[in-house]
Amino acid sequence: MNKYIESWVKEAIDGEDISSYEVELRGSTENGDSFIGQVLFVKVQGTDGNGKPKQLNLAMKLPKENATFRENMGKVSFHQEIIMYEDVFPVFETFQHQRQIRTPFSAYPRCFKCLKLEDKEVLALEDLNAAGYAHHNKDICMNLAHIRTVLREYAKLHALSFALRDQNKPLFDSLTAQLKEPFLDFLTESKVAFDTSIQETLDLLKSSGDEDLYQKYKRLSKGGASRLVEIIATVDEKAVIVHGDCWNNNFMFQYKNNDKSSPTSVMILDWQFSSLKSPAYDLAYFLYTTSTRSANLFHQYLQEYHKHLSEFLIQLGSSPKLFTFEDLQRHWKDFQIMGLLFIPTAFKFVVGDKDNLPDFGQIVEGQKMGDYLMSVPLPKNKEFYERLKPAIEFADE
Template identity: 30%
Template sequence: MSTQIESEVKQWLATAFKLNLSNFSVKLVGSSGKGDGYVGDILFAQLSTPDQVHNLVLKCNKRSKTLQQYQTFTRIFLHEMFLYETLLPTFIDFQKEKNLAEIFDSVPKFYGSYKSESAHVIVLEDLKKLGFELWPVTKPLNREHIEVVVREYGKFHATSVALKTLKPEKFQEILTSLGRSLSHIFQSPVMQSIVTKCVQKGIELLEGEVEEKIIAKLKHLRENIANITVEFEEKAPLKVVCHGDCWNNNFMYKYNDNSRNVPSKVAIIDWQIASYGTPISDLSYFLFSCISAKDIERMEDILLVYHQSFSSHLEKFGLIPENLYPRAQFLNDWKNCSKFGFVMAHMATRASYVEKDDIVDLGEALDKGMNLADYFSGQIGNVEGYKKRITYLAKYAYDNNLL
């Protein structure tokens, strides 16, 4: 990498770590591949001081002039900074204050950030150096991986509820800074255009493959994309801080053995579109995007794993789960709100089947005049793999009256 980039990175890290430039050295050891970051680039660096070495991931905003014209992308990058700088530490510290033996802290360690007119940088620990791995993006998660994620979501959402219940003023302060609901994000014409086009592409593949009554439901869903989040936020009585970006590539797993079948830990990454909404939005987005045809038939069991984790974590705060989110209400909310996850899975699963060689950098695509809806609904390599996934998702959603 060029001397200019190394010098720039050193300035970023001096600010993030509050170090004098003469007191440490930096070695750049890699960068993100194609498709590893849509609105940002990733650099891997090693920072050395006389006392210790830090292996780091630097998330940097893209420098595309066209991309910078989309204020949404600048906002979501700064939004993720707020999550790492303020919101997640508040949640973690709150659990420690309550002396919880087991807490939600399944996120990368945050070291600091750098902000200038042209550069926004988030500095995190390199999870790969700690033994964490990504799951193959085209492969549905097995049951063990699904359960370790839904348990963590349960603890995360319960911490949100506990903070709102026990420290309402602090929670309101956080909420004001968070600044947006899921409906607010989803009401964006750009977002609606992207999702609508991905659903349409899915319908085109499913025609002739599933019964016409399912196609009719999918077409009705496509025509009502704009109302999905408004409907469920009106119906869902419980709202929490949500992760928001729940597809396969945003979880890293650590294992205690070589089988790679049963993870011992998970780390949740990419908090750029975190928002305030129903916990079903995270749960359904994750499950519909990652579940296998075999495990989708055991969906109710998986939902109860989530609710048990949520309830157990609330009890550790001294709260009564049945007073705050009883199981019957949770399952009713799943019925009312999970179509959101089904819709988002069209986009997420589609992205999983784009071949590496066919991935186009988002900034470059916009510089060449491509619009965002066409970018996110572009050609995929393994069409049959994608069609197989959305076929069993559509059948399940129809059979369980979720559409």
């Protein structure tokens, strides 16, 4: 066992009433499972204070071993996630406890310890695999049951921001003042790469022979990456703390009787891109990267989300008028454009050929993030086109 892993585990389980333990490394994530960091799965077996057997299952999350990537985005994104676990979630938990919420927002893995070391950060999280959770296949769009499960939790997450700002604005402001913008910084630096993906998508649509679809996407993508950055950078009085990284691999679902078609709960992973943004940011990112085959139902999804948001706001002691459905529709008008501008590049990660998936651990010294992203080819497979087509067809102009 690596001595560093053992030292991290020792700090993580301090106070967990387990002694005489052994540490076993059970595996790790592969490229395509996580693009910002890597996860080591560790089993800790020992005894409790009464001498009874006790086992802890940890997911040790660390950044990619790449100095250039760490300097550009790795360090700040991991610090962002630490803020969420050490500051934001505890405040949300206390707030919900004070309001005696029976079904609170708790859709994130338990964090045993966050370590800030000289050359890396380590988050010791609960291993959700051992708790019966499983990833949804990132290559397949989510069905209605999965989408509804996620939207319900996003509604609770966003409602907490609205209610906390409504009832204790100084506390909310102090939380959000800590949050930075690693994802926006990444987009700003990578504008040429995003513009290239958008143009390649236009070329693909034109060569497909569907002139109407090509012309529609040409109109909707006007402004390109500059428009994308402008939308994401917009923060108004309706902004909330968002998850920020809403693609398939960042959700793990629990099922009953191994029925993988209908989840009973979801856990949301990877909070490194959390920041202060419109609720429509999470919704557009989530729906456009995971659910494009059902793009004709996007407005129904918005209605369901808003129903859950309003109900949870009332439970928290605030008015649903803090974010009306008309507000959501106004925000969605811009953020659906964000989704359409974002997905050509996002699909490099989601439906790209396995051999060509981005790996930020491969960035060479002095290389910019955008330049590296340019080297990753746009997917030209059938799945890419079949998910792109309905997203454009059902977008509002």
